[in-house]
Amino acid sequence: GQQLNQSPQSMFIQEGEDVSMNCTSSSIFNTWLWYKQDPGEGPVLLIALYKAGELTSNGRLTAQFGITRKDSFLNISASIPSDVGIYFCAGLSPGGTSYGKLTFGQGTILTVHP
């Protein structure tokens, strides 16, 4: 089945630093989504990417949909303590019987030291 490889698995950074994480897949996706999950809560949608090559920002967050449609990255600039959490990438397959099903990466655990 499809798999998403998300890296790094965890990051320990100082407040104010920039963060970068990425996801790669052996299969192509039509849509890439980035979510953040706090302990005991459901994932919150941060950014959605719909076209290959698309670069989208949401405040201090920037994400890009890779040209090959097999990868995506998320950057967080000037990190703050509330950025702490687990970040997930998710991809939506092109179509057919799997359409509507999201495949998730393993997550990146982000810790920000004040």
Place this chain on the structure above:
Amino acid sequence: KAGVTQTPRYLIKTRGQQVTLSCSPISGHRSVSWYQQTPGQGLQFLFEYFSETQRNKGNFPGRFSGRQFSNSRSEMNVSTLELGDSALYLCASSRPEARETQYFGPGTRLLVL
């Protein structure tokens, strides 16, 4: 606009019992998907419902089932619970014209003893 709501938030059951979880989507969202999240397997897709019909299904045994009502609310049921069914069960809803953009509820934490 209210977000996705799930009830109950926490549940403790014993092996062999069955459980029913409920999900109310965002108003206007008609697609509801269910996911299981565990530390070992991560987030895995269970099934998706639209207009009271299951449109998509993941690789879970038949003990996992679901349904959707005419008001788009959805329930999932797990019968003959096993220890390995302990997980956070997440529901996500999306608009019909944008099924790829899914918004998650807070989840139901199920513990099977």
